[in-house]
Amino acid sequence: MDVHEGVLHGGLPYLRLGAGPVLVVLPGLESENANPVGGARALEVRRLRPFARRFTLHVVRRPPGLPAGATMVDLADLHAAALAAEFGEPVDVHATSTGGSVALQLAVDHPQAVRRLVLVSAACRLSEAGRAAQRRLAAGVLRGDLRRTYADLGRLMGGSWLATRAVGAAMWLAGPAMAPADPADLLRTIAAEDAFDVCPRLGEVRAPTLVVAGARDGYYGPELFRRTAAGIPLSQLRLYPRMGHMGPVMSRRARADVFRFLGGAG
Numbered sequence: 001m002d003v004h005e006g007v008l009h010g011g012l013p014y015l016r017l018g019a020g021p022v023l024v025v026l027p028g029l030e031s032e033n034a035n036p037v038g039g040a041r042a043l044e045v046r047r048l049r050p051f052a053r054r055f056t057l058h059v060v061r062r063p064p065g066l067p068a069g070a071t072m073v074d075l076a077d078l079h080a081a082a083l084a085a086e087f088g089e090p091v092d093v094h095a096t097s098t099g100g101s102v103a104l105q106l107a108v109d110h111p112q113a114v115r116r117l118v119l120v121s122a123a124c125r126l127s128e129a130g131r132a133a134q135r136r137l138a139a140g141v142l143r144g145d146l147r148r149t150y151a152d153l154g155r156l157m158g159g160s161w162l163a164t165r166a167v168g169a170a171m172w173l174a175g176p177a178m179a180p181a182d183p184a185d186l187l188r189t190i191a192a193e194d195a196f197d198v199c200p201r202l203g204e205v206r207a208p209t210l211v212v213a214g215a216r217d218g219y220y221g222p223e224l225f226r227r228t229a230a231g232i233p234l235s236q237l238r239l240y241p242r243m244g245h246m247g248p249v250m251s252r253r254a255r256a257d258v259f260r261f262l263g264g265a266g
Contacts, residue, residue: 001052003045005035009085010078011063017045018052023092023262024083025051025059026099028121029134029189031180033064050255051094055262058086062102066188072196075189076105080113090115090207092262096249097121097219098189101196104228107205108198114207118258121213121245123224124199124231130219134190141183202231209235210261212254214243236261 004016013035025048036044044059051057060082062075079102083091093114095103100122107114126134133153140149180186209232213225222239229237238257240247248254 001045001049003041008060008082010082011065012078012082013061013063015041015044015059016057017048017059018055018057020053020055021092022087023051023055023057023094025057026079026093026095026103027059027061028097028099029186029193030061031186032182033062033066033185033189035059035061047250054259055092062185062189064185066185068188070188070192072101072105072192073109075102075192076109079106080110083113092116092118093207094118094258095120095122097245098193101126101193104198104202104205105196107207107209108201111204111206116262117205117207117209118261119209119211119213119228120248120254120258121217121220123211123213123220123228124202125197125224126193126219127221127224129221131194133219134194138187138190141180141186199227199231202228203233205232205235207234208261210238210258211235212238212248212257213240214245214247215239215241216243216247217245219245 001017006014006016008014013033015035035041048057048059060079063078090113093103093106093116095118097120100119103114103117103119104122104124107117137149137153140146140152209229211225211229213220213222215222217225225237225239229235238254240251240254243251
């Protein structure tokens with residue numbers, strides 16, 4: 001599958017792949033605001049291939065060099081300007097975790113930018129457990145304690161005891177490979193998400209929205225997913241009882257629900 005890369009207005013890196021209607025993909029929290037390379041890119045393309053058979057995907061990342069004190073409002077403004085310059089019309093947005101925070105802020109502040117919205121493992125704010133985990137991540141990255149830090153983060157991602165242990169072990173092994181050359185963008189994104197809360201403004205979202213999430217998600221929890229879906233006027237919730245944070249990202253069932261919501265395009 002051909003993959004093209006470039007930079008949108010405002011310095012947002014992107015990858016483009018697939019064929020069909022446009023679907024903008026906003027990924028979750030990443031070590032660096034840059035397109036993946038090598039094996040990491042191959043894994044991302046493999047995960048996105050089912051979507052790329054139906055849509056032209058634009059995987060848009062947050063811009064490198066975020067200023068100190070950047071907020072989700074600032075990130076939404078940057079995305080709105082980039083999408084307007086690239087497409088000139090509302091687009092469908094598929095956003096995961098931290099990308100979902102950006103997307104919800106975008107849908108609230110720039111409703112003209114979003115045609116339909118899919119939120120995967122994302123809600124109107126982080127839970128207190130999720131905020132605490134990301135603060136520990138920030139502190140661990142600054143200490144250079146990457147194995148233990150990422151293992152701790154991984155333990156919030158599984159939907160069962162076994163999955164939690166497995167993800168934690170995998171992230172312990174991968175921790176050193178995820179070390180950012182410069183942690184500034186990661187730390188500033190964490191700070192922006194720590195303050196993020198659009199729960200009181202959900203009624204301002206105009207786009208039809210699908211929330212797909214796991215009831216055992218340690219970053220949010222089922223009540224925040226329900227609150228998010230209930231607060232958006234044109235919304236649907238798919239809450240999978242045995243899944244954690246990563247389950248809906250990998251699930252064929254969740255993907256089928258997303259395809260149905262987007263109209264069976266392709």
